[in-house]
Structures are given as C-alpha cells and as structure tokens.
Amino acid sequence: MKIIKVKNPAEGAQKAFDIYQDALNHGVKVLGLATGATPIALYEKLSDSTLDFSNVTSINLDEYLGLDGNNEQSYRYFMNQHLFNKKPFKKSYVPNGISENHEAMAVQYDQIISENPIDLQLLGIGRNGHIGFNEPGTPFTSTTHVVNLTQSTIDANARFFENESDVPTQAISMGIASVMTAKNILLLAYGADKADAVAATVNGPITEQVPASVLQNHKNVTIIIDEAAAMKL
Numbered sequence: 001m002k003i004i005k006v007k008n009p010a011e012g013a014q015k016a017f018d019i020y021q022d023a024l025n026h027g028v029k030v031l032g033l034a035t036g037a038t039p040i041a042l043y044e045k046l047s048d049s050t051l052d053f054s055n056v057t058s059i060n061l062d063e064y065l066g067l068d069g070n071n072e073q074s075y076r077y078f079m080n081q082h083l084f085n086k087k088p089f090k091k092s093y094v095p096n097g098i099s100e101n102h103e104a105m106a107v108q109y110d111q112i113i114s115e116n117p118i119d120l121q122l123l124g125i126g127r128n129g130h131i132g133f134n135e136p137g138t139p140f141t142s143t144t145h146v147v148n149l150t151q152s153t154i155d156a157n158a159r160f161f162e163n164e165s166d167v168p169t170q171a172i173s174m175g176i177a178s179v180m181t182a183k184n185i186l187l188l189a190y191g192a193d194k195a196d197a198v199a200a201t202v203n204g205p206i207t208e209q210v211p212a213s214v215l216q217n218h219k220n221v222t223i224i225i226d227e228a229a230a231m232k233l
C-alpha cells in the first residue's frame with residue numbers, strides 16, 4: 001500500500017487529480033467510481049479540467065435500492081450532478097436501484113465488470129471500514145449483491161436526506177471480490193471519523209469485520225489521507 005498523507009482534503013483532491021491525469025495520459029479505458037462526500041472535491045477538479053473522458057467507460061460501486069436515477073438522493077443523480085453532466089463518458093454504468101429483479105441485475109452487473117476490466121477503482125471508506133456498501137461481515141468472495149445497510153451507515157448517510165426514515169435500508173453494491181479485480185485502487189479518506197477505519201485497513205488484521213482490510217492483499221493500492229484520518233496510523 002502506498003500512503004500519501006496530505007494536509008487537507010483540498011490537497012488530497014489535487015493529488016488524486018494528478019493520478020487521474022496520469023491515468024488518462026496512459027490511455028486508461030475503465031474507471032471504477034465512488035460516491036459519498038469524499039470524492040466531491042476530486043470530481044469538481046475533474047469537471048473543471050480539460051481532461052477528456054469521452055473514450056472512457058465508468059462503473060460505479062453502488063446504488064440505493066428503491067431510488068431511480070432521477071431521485072436527487074440516488075447515486076446516479078449524484079454522479080450526473082458531480083461529474084457526468086460536465087464530463088460525458090463513453091458509457092457510465094451505475095447499478096439499477098429499481099430493477100424488477102435485483103439478483104438478476106447483480107449478475108448482469110458482474111458481467112459488465114468482466115467485459116470492462118477496471119483499470120483504476122476509486123474508493124471512499126465508511127466509518128466502520130465498509131467499501132462501497134459492503135458492510136462488516138461481508139465475505140471477501142462477494143460479487144455484486146443486494147446489501148442490508150447497517151444503522152451506522154444509515155446514520156452516516158442520513159445527513160443527505162430530509163429525515164432518517166427516508167434513508168433506504170438496502171443497496172446494491174459491487175462485492176469485495178468485484179472491487180479487488182481492479183488493476184489499481186485509489187482510496188481517499190479525510191477527517192477524524194475515518195481514523196479508526198484507516199488504521200484498521202492499513203495496520204489491522206485482514207478480516208471480514210473490516211472490509212477495507214482486504215486491500216492489504218492487493219498489490220496496487222494508493223491511499224490518500226489527510227492528517228486527521230492518519231492520526232491513528
């Protein structure tokens with residue numbers, strides 16, 4: 001794991017931007033993308049840049065079940081707002097939150113991933129060490145699947161909703177094995193509330209109780225963290 005410590009999220013976004021600029025200069029074809037507050041500053045930089053994503057395919061990590069792409073709280077909407085509306089991709093895949101058959105859609109999504117091998121996977125991390133919506137206890141062998149969100153995740157994400165009862169309790173998420181197929185992984189984490197998860201990810205035992213700890217088994221992981229998120233390393 002390559003760890004890049006930065007002073008603050010703004011510096012982190014610049015370091016991450018440089019990685020994407022380099023990836024595009026080297027002909028990256030498929031980007032795995034993430035949502036949440038952490039990548040917003042990076043997406044702003046990418047959106048305001050001259051970088052061209054029109055030959056790039058994107059595959060997003062996760063989507064809330066029950067929300068269609070026009071719902072302002074859906075991750076499809078989030079991606080459109082923060083990146084795709086300004087930077088069109090050749091094709092952008094986000095799990096379908098309102099499919100007729102979620103299990104069948106999950107199998108289809110894994111097919112998309114196998115047909116479009118991810119060159120660079122962006123990750124945030126949950127306070128409980130989740131990646132995507134893979135909560136503690138998710139098998140490392142998991143592929144794209146329906147997940148039940150923990151109260152910790154519902155509480156953390158409630159800030160984006162009118163009231164907590166509006167927060168979906170289920171999501172569809174690339175599994176941990178799906179994420180690990182990526183050739184390169186870039187994890188961003190900022191703030192003191194991520195310090196425990198970062199320490200467990202980097203130095204802790206590799207355990208399904210901390211989903212992100214699986215990254216210790218991946219040979220090309222870069223972690224960008226600010227001083228607050230790094231304070232327990």
Ligand SMILES: O=P(O)(O)OC[C@H]1O[C@](O)(CO)[C@@H](O)[C@@H]1O
Pocket residue numbers: 034035036037038039062123124125126127131132133153157
């Ligand atoms: O960047 P945030 O908002 O702290 O979210 C952290 C993680 O939680 C999720 O939003 C899922 O709850 C992930 O997609 C994200 O990586």
